[in-house]
Ligand code: M6P
């Protein structure tokens with residue numbers, strides 16, 4: 001018999017629809033220590049939503065071997081001081097498990113760091129990104145609109161939120177003409 005999936009991707013809103021969707025919001029208060037300009041960070045309303053993640057609830061518990069998750073991150077545009085809004089970023093708790101990102105909406109960067117070396121891939125609608133299994137990874141919104149990026153990762157990967165300065169030795173700022181520039185953590 002034919003069966004309808006309980007989750008649909010809406011290409012106009014860039015969001016998931018249906019039943020069985022889990023959502024998680026990350027607010028300014030959850031990002032203490034993630035931005036270089038602590039004065040500008042403290043000036044934010046702590047309840048400001050910085051990004052939302054939605055993913056299909058496929059019934060699998062994190063840590064289950066063999067399964068996959070599919071989700072979408074929606075990262076708002078903006079800067080803290082001159083540093084662009086970003087996701088926390090993480091290693092996979094089970095190392096050497098890769099992940100795919102796929103750009104849906106907006107303009108940004110995927111920062112991947114492995115053994116102290118940083119790769120920044122431009123994320124645009126339609127861009128496909130393979131994240132190697134041992135790389136710390138995060139999204140950075142360098143554009144003026146929402147950055148929406150879909151992701152597919154293994155149920156057994158988990159998230160290792162190591163201290164940000166241990167994961168990412170470089171940062172991305174807005175320069176005087178509004179273009180992204182890379183700086184080393186001092
Ligand atoms: C993507 C995936 C998720 C991740 C989310 C937000 O959707 O990589 O596993 O949770 O981005 O990123 P973070 O967990 O680093 O805040």
Ligand code: ZN
Pocket residue numbers: 090091092099137153
């Ligand atoms: Zn990941």
